[in-house]
Amino acid sequence: MLFRTSYGEDLQIVVAPDPRLLKKAELVGIEELPKMKALATEMAELMYETMGCGLAATQVGILKRLIVVDPDWGILDEESGEPSPPDPHFLINPVILRLWGTKELMDEGCLSVPGITVPIERYESIEVEAFDLDGNMQVFEADGFAARVLQHEIDHLEGMTLFERLDPLLRIEAIQLYEDALAAGAKPGDTTAPGQESTRKRVPEQAATPIEEAVSTVSSAVAPPVTVP
Ligand SMILES: [Zn+2]
Numbered sequence: 001m002l003f004r005t006s007y008g009e010d011l012q013i014v015v016a017p018d019p020r021l022l023k024k025a026e027l028v029g030i031e032e033l034p035k036m037k038a039l040a041t042e043m044a045e046l047m048y049e050t051m052g053c054g055l056a057a058t059q060v061g062i063l064k065r066l067i068v069v070d071p072d073w074g075i076l077d078e079e080s081g082e083p084s085p086p087d088p089h090f091l092i093n094p095v096i097l098r099l100w101g102t103k104e105l106m107d108e109g110c111l112s113v114p115g116i117t118v119p120i121e122r123y124e125s126i127e128v129e130a131f132d133l134d135g136n137m138q139v140f141e142a143d144g145f146a147a148r149v150l151q152h153e154i155d156h157l158e159g160m161t162l163f164e165r166l167d168p169l170l171r172i173e174a175i176q177l178y179e180d181a182l183a184a185g186a187k188p189g190d191t192t193a194p195g196q197e198s199t200r201k202r203v204p205e206q207a208a209t210p211i212e213e214a215v216s217t218v219s220s221a222v223a224p225p226v227t228v229p
Contacts, residue, residue: 011042011060013050013111013188016161016178018061021112025056025063025157028092030135036066036092037133044068044088050189052111052205054149056156059112065093067153071146071204091130094154097139099123108152109191109203110162115181117191117203118174120165122148145204152204 014020028036039062047055053073057066069091072084101124107117126147129139142150155165163171163178181193191206 011046013046013055014059014061015111015182015188016113016163018112020061020063021058021156021161022159022164023058023063024159025058025065028064028066028131032064033092033133033135036064039064040066040068040088040090040133044070044086044090047088047111048073048086050111052189054153054205055111056153058156058159065157067091067094067150067157069146069149069153071142071149090133091128091150091153092133092135094128094130094150094157096126096151096154097129098127099125099151101125101143104148106148107203108148108162109206110152111188111205112156113162113178114188114190115184115186115193116174116177118162118166118170120152120162122151126150128154149204 039057043055043057043060043066046060047053047068047070053071054067054069057064067090068088070086070088073086074083076083103121104124105119105121108120109117124147125141125143127139127141128150129137132138155161163174166174181190184193184195186193189206191203
């Protein structure tokens with residue numbers, strides 16, 4: 001069930017080149033927590049609807065430091081063979097305390113940059129401090145794909161998309177590919193342009209499980225093969 005927020009009934013993914021994606025998000029004040037809680041619930045719904053596994057408030061046009069992540073969603077459990085059910089984690093005012101380990105290059109997609117993936121270098125491990133939706137401070141570490149998703153979403157709060165992470169030449173190439181994908185009708189959740197074969201790569205904002213299986217009938221869902229680059 002959708003929990004409607006005071007932000008309106010139609011939260012939508014903002015896509016590049018919307019100028020809001022390039023703005024730095026504001027800190028959330030303690031008095032804003034009830035409002036953020038409502039917004040977070042709706043953002044999670046939207047994230048699962050669009051097959052995402054991470055979403056920043058910036059991506060729905062609200063410049064507040066709130067992100068939702070669920071990097072495990074849809075990954076097949078080795079023992080049970082079942083895809084992981086939705087388990088959203090909400091972070092308010094997240095701060096990166098540490099980044100360490102090998103920098104790894106991996107294709108990333110973004111709900112706000114539909115139709116393409118681009119190779120982005122990220123640290124292997126991260127330590128983050130953030131408030132939960134009740135205003136409790138939490139500090140935690142993440143590695144691998146989860147660390148990548150967190151770095152990607154926190155970039156959004158700083159006003160950075162995938163393009164700003166690329167060096168100038170690659171950026172020009174990526175923007176050209178993106179314009180072609182948009183012209184072909186790419187929508188949030190697509191990691192390839194319509195008509196192109198999807199490789200179903202696991203990218204920060206694309207989960208492995210089709211949306212129709214994701215929210216309500218996860219236990220009986222059969223996920224497609226997952227490619228983990
Ligand atoms: Zn993104």
